[in-house]
Amino acid sequence: MVKFCPQCKNAFWGGQYCPKCEGEVLLLDMANQENRKYLPELNVDVRPKYFARSSMLLTCFGFIMALPVGAFVFLRGLSSSGNVTLWASIGVATVVGISWGAWVASKKIFDKQMASVKEAKELQLD
Ligand SMILES: [Zn+2]
Numbered sequence: 001m002v003k004f005c006p007q008c009k010n011a012f013w014g015g016q017y018c019p020k021c022e023g024e025v026l027l028l029d030m031a032n033q034e035n036r037k038y039l040p041e042l043n044v045d046v047r048p049k050y051f052a053r054s055s056m057l058l059t060c061f062g063f064i065m066a067l068p069v070g071a072f073v074f075l076r077g078l079s080s081s082g083n084v085t086l087w088a089s090i091g092v093a094t095v096v097g098i099s100w101g102a103w104v105a106s107k108k109i110f111d112k113q114m115a116s117v118k119e120a121k122e123l124q125l126d
Contacts, residue, residue, distance in 0.1 A: 002049075003027035004035075004042055011044045045121040051113040055106035062102020070095035
């Protein structure tokens with residue numbers, strides 16, 4: 001959970017009160033819709049973290065889906081003709097292709113999203 005302080009504009013991992021500000025300044029939850037309006041004012045840009053997470057999910061999904069699709073292609077081809085070597089290589093090529101495609105696509109999407117992020121702010125990437 002990412003929280004931020006409306007006073008010093010810093011972002012923190014959880015907690016109730018801001019550890020940097022004097023007194024008890026209540027931290028706001030970034031996930032709440034009504035707190036989104038503060039995001040452009042923050043010192044730290046948290047968008048890369050969310051962009052990285054969606055790219056990671058896409059890559060993960062591609063790697064997981066590649067194997068069953070490759071196996072399906074292999075078995076389907078094998079049932080129509082008996083050429084094991086041919087369909088095994090097509091199956092492996094499918095697995096590699098989908099994995100690689102998902103990887104490249106997620107990198108492209110991430111770079112495209114990051115284009116809107118200005119370097120002026122400190123990026124929160126952890
Ligand atoms: Zn603060």
